[in-house]
Amino acid sequence: MAPDERVMCRAGRDSYRGHMITLRALTKRYGELTAVSGLDLTVASGRVTGFLGPNGAGKSTTMRMIVGLDRPTSGEALIGGARYADLRWPLRHVGALLDAKAVHPGRSGRAHLVALARSNRIPLGRVEEVLDAVGLGKAAGRRAGGYSLGMSQRLGIAGALLGDPPVLLFDEPVNGLDPDGVRWVRGLMRSLAAEGRTVFLSSHLMSEMQQTADHLVVIGKGRLLADAPVGELVSGAAVEVLSPDHAALELLAARLPGARTAAPGRLLVQGAEAGKVGDLAHEMGLRLHGLRVTESSLEEAYLRLTEDSVEYGTA
Numbered sequence: 001m002a003p004d005e006r007v008m009c010r011a012g013r014d015s016y017r018g019h020m021i022t023l024r025a026l027t028k029r030y031g032e033l034t035a036v037s038g039l040d041l042t043v044a045s046g047r048v049t050g051f052l053g054p055n056g057a058g059k060s061t062t063m064r065m066i067v068g069l070d071r072p073t074s075g076e077a078l079i080g081g082a083r084y085a086d087l088r089w090p091l092r093h094v095g096a097l098l099d100a101k102a103v104h105p106g107r108s109g110r111a112h113l114v115a116l117a118r119s120n121r122i123p124l125g126r127v128e129e130v131l132d133a134v135g136l137g138k139a140a141g142r143r144a145g146g147y148s149l150g151m152s153q154r155l156g157i158a159g160a161l162l163g164d165p166p167v168l169l170f171d172e173p174v175n176g177l178d179p180d181g182v183r184w185v186r187g188l189m190r191s192l193a194a195e196g197r198t199v200f201l202s203s204h205l206m207s208e209m210q211q212t213a214d215h216l217v218v219i220g221k222g223r224l225l226a227d228a229p230v231g232e233l234v235s236g237a238a239v240e241v242l243s244p245d246h247a248a249l250e251l252l253a254a255r256l257p258g259a260r261t262a263a264p265g266r267l268l269v270q271g272a273e274a275g276k277v278g279d280l281a282h283e284m285g286l287r288l289h290g291l292r293v294t295e296s297s298l299e300e301a302y303l304r305l306t307e308d309s310v311e312y313g314t315a
């Protein structure tokens, strides 16, 4: 890259930075139900913030309030310090993919983007750029109503990118995408954040989130449960011990600080050495079927955090 180009890039990047999402005591009630309850949160620029929570936790409602599709019962949501309703050309400030199927089914993908561009005074040349960026060029002339879920997601992402905004929200963007598409979205999120943009992303796919997000916000029953870097939530390695002798495994657990029964016959011991755990099991005459070091996963951390907040679960 030539030096002048580098300066141009950097100048571009800096112009995205600092446009945060700020939630202040954000609350939404639907009759008796409190969907979002007093959320105080800052979503910073220059990183991917994952937004997690069980079904019905209030993630979509929160995102809808940020982009003015739902009105808060109390509190406020601000984008770069302004309410969505006060932005003159909102798509230039914030892009969102919230519901991929919310497109006029009779319109082509291209016509949908042209209408969006016109409504926000975005140069029409940008339409072809974003169609190419999401790999929808060939299908752009077809009716959006005939798109597969994955194609609709790509069109939704194109719509979010159209105004080249510093703030981006994506609600379950990989839902319906093929493995190549999932990998593409991961790279896209990372590069948007690297340009200094604010990227707020919800997903139920924990392994995907672990690879994509820098920071996580977890909510349950409309309340904030965690707001922390991924590395803080996914804390270090654990020793996994497998044994068919469940009762003896419980006795081993009782002698190991940091031990937790993850499932019958499966023990996880945080902060221990595999050799020491193996020696102790040998001393106690415990039959082992497995002993290995595992990286603790985001899925485990998430399940622990939300265990009291799951409303729609099976036994």
Ligand SMILES: Nc1ncnc2c1ncn2[C@@H]1O[C@H](COP(=O)(O)OP(=O)(O)OP(=O)(O)O)[C@@H](O)[C@H]1O
Binding pocket: 030, 033, 035, 053, 054, 055, 056, 057, 058, 059, 060, 061, 062
């Ligand atoms: N328009 C509405 N009218 C009444 N209740 C609503 C409305 N929209 C959402 N809710 C309720 O608010 C709660 C939060 O829903 P929301 O869709 O925000 O959750 P979510 O975290 O996005 O869930 P999921 O992971 O299942 O998509 C749910 O109990 C839902 O039924």
